[in-house]
Amino acid sequence: MSIDVAAPIQRRPLHNELADRLRHMIVEGELAPGEKLAEKELCGQFGVSRTPLREAMKVLATEGLVQLTPNRGCTVSKLTLADLDEAFPIMGALEALSGELACQHITEAELARIRELHDRMVVRYKAGALRDYFKLNERIHQMILDAARNPTLAQMQLSLSGRVRRARYMANMSPARWAAAVAEHEKILEALSARDGKRLAVLLKQHLANKLQTVK
Amino acid sequence: MSIDVAAPIQRRPLHNELADRLRHMIVEGELAPGEKLAEKELCGQFGVSRTPLREAMKVLATEGLVQLTPNRGCTVSKLTLADLDEAFPIMGALEALSGELACQHITEAELARIRELHDRMVVRYKAGALRDYFKLNERIHQMILDAARNPTLAQMQLSLSGRVRRARYMANMSPARWAAAVAEHEKILEALSARDGKRLAVLLKQHLANKLQTVK
DNA sequence: GTTATGAATTATGAATACAAAATACAAATC
């Protein structure tokens, strides 16, 4: 495979790079909720000055991942049960919308790709590989979102799911719930194949509501 | 009226103040879409240094109100028809959700207040006072949102409506559309009074879809 | 021993200074 020599050289501003790295660290739980993020310390860690770091902090604060308190610095946002109760209905509504839109726009090729991922996911489920299952699960939902052809919607979903993702690691799915989730996915795939937007919307919404119950 | 002497003295960071002011200027159309926002110029205008201004810019960029291009500065985001087509369905979904939630939580006192605003709005409609009508209209929708008891949802709606607000000034409502909008509001109030969440959700969604048609 | 006070330290907020990239403009070439 040859690389595109004429491709534009990409040099990103430090604040972008910092925001991405910190976002990843927070979402993946490397930075614990409530943890104090001292500027000096992070600057030393990343080898940058405070200016771009502070710019990155403003971005993360706007996304809701950190909290800025005037003259007192920055802490990783905590994820309370109330936050989950707030976020999940919204994610449900957005996911329902993405389902409806996806039914209008999805191509056969995309559908085939989702089916493939779905089948692989079922295999991983049967093998009891929770980690792989989650990964594939996520990719399927991402593909539905892409098929909705609405970048703004995708962006909002991404932002919200980033906020609640940390809760996932607290959640230990019961075997019963896991089986139910797989069954739900079968129905989701059916509705998508039939381009039944209304039904898909209901299914996705319910799927997410069940997930919230599991997490709680 | 006496002031609370013991109230905490609030001193906000400059970047907050700047973000608020710039947001207002963009949303209200004082800064035109596509307009270049040169740092030096704005610094002079506000009498601050570039550091807090740049922090404010990062916030507005995250909110989607401005666009940052590395090494090329900042411009006010343009609002294309495609953007509206993306934003309105999302706002519809969120508004539908807020309707459902509002029906679960709204108090009689809040309902009475909304009725009052509604009646005043109808009066302004009959007087042909579009400006006042819009203001009251907005307050009603805001009160429904508040009754949903979901700050995250409120925040997202606010952010989205800020983005599309500029389009409203392009829109000149036809008399027929205006009459229809008022009629829709009557039904919305009915559904809310009856705590009929499903019906309210449908009405609000349709109401917004109609609005999009008007804007376009 | 506990609480309150104040100085020393540290962290954050904002301005300035410096570096690097982009733009504007002039001169040179065809």
Added chain:
DNA sequence: GATTTGTATTTTGTATTCATAATTCATAAC
């Protein structure tokens, strides 16, 4: 005259410096 190339200027990105508020810690008072 149009296009290209080199230089000056402007603008943005980042680091550093200065100012101010918060925190820590030692001391004093009860």
